[in-house]
Amino acid sequence: MTRRFGAAVLRSYGSPFTVEDVLLDAGPAVGEILVRVAGCGMCRTDLAVRRSGGRSPLPAVLGHEGAGVVVETGGPDTGLVVGDHVVLSFDSCGHCRFCLNAAPAYCESFASLNxxxxxxxxAARFRDAAGGGLAPRWFGQSSFAEYAMVPARNAVRVDPALPVELLGPLGCGFLTGAGAVLNS
Ligand SMILES: [Zn+2]
Ligand SMILES: [Zn+2]
Known part of the structure; x- marks a missing residue:
């Protein structure tokens, strides 16, 4: 089933984000989840891409502080079920020496994955409404969109009593700040 939904696309460096329809052709692969995004923070790193002058591939759906509700899963190994509320964070490989030492922020594949x-x-999970390609998902999520296809590794289940639409910045801004305070 092809899903069609709105996303904020950055088409060229220095230009505004444009809200347009994008297409997602398949459901989650093994180990992935599909999340209906309830809210997403706007991080400095998203804005830096607009000024980066060619370092990150475009056109792209950015957004890497998403939070929402799981609507499909790629099997029981994800550890998540439909209806779970999740906060999304950065991607990591899961098998390098840093990931195996519980330090996925230092994943050897961090730059390429995120x-x-x-x-x-x-790699390519979205295309635009005209069928044109979009860059591989940003930070494993591309959550400036109504839906995000995410490796389950990046998703943390949260208490459904909390206002999920406000929790996204826990996945980058608060995580980064807390790491600085608690580790350094
Ligand atoms: Zn960020
Ligand atoms: Zn790794």
């Missing part, structure tokens, strides 16, 4: 190439096995 900034430049996405996951080789599931």
């Amino acid at each position: 900034l430049f190439g996405g996951r080789a096995e599931n």
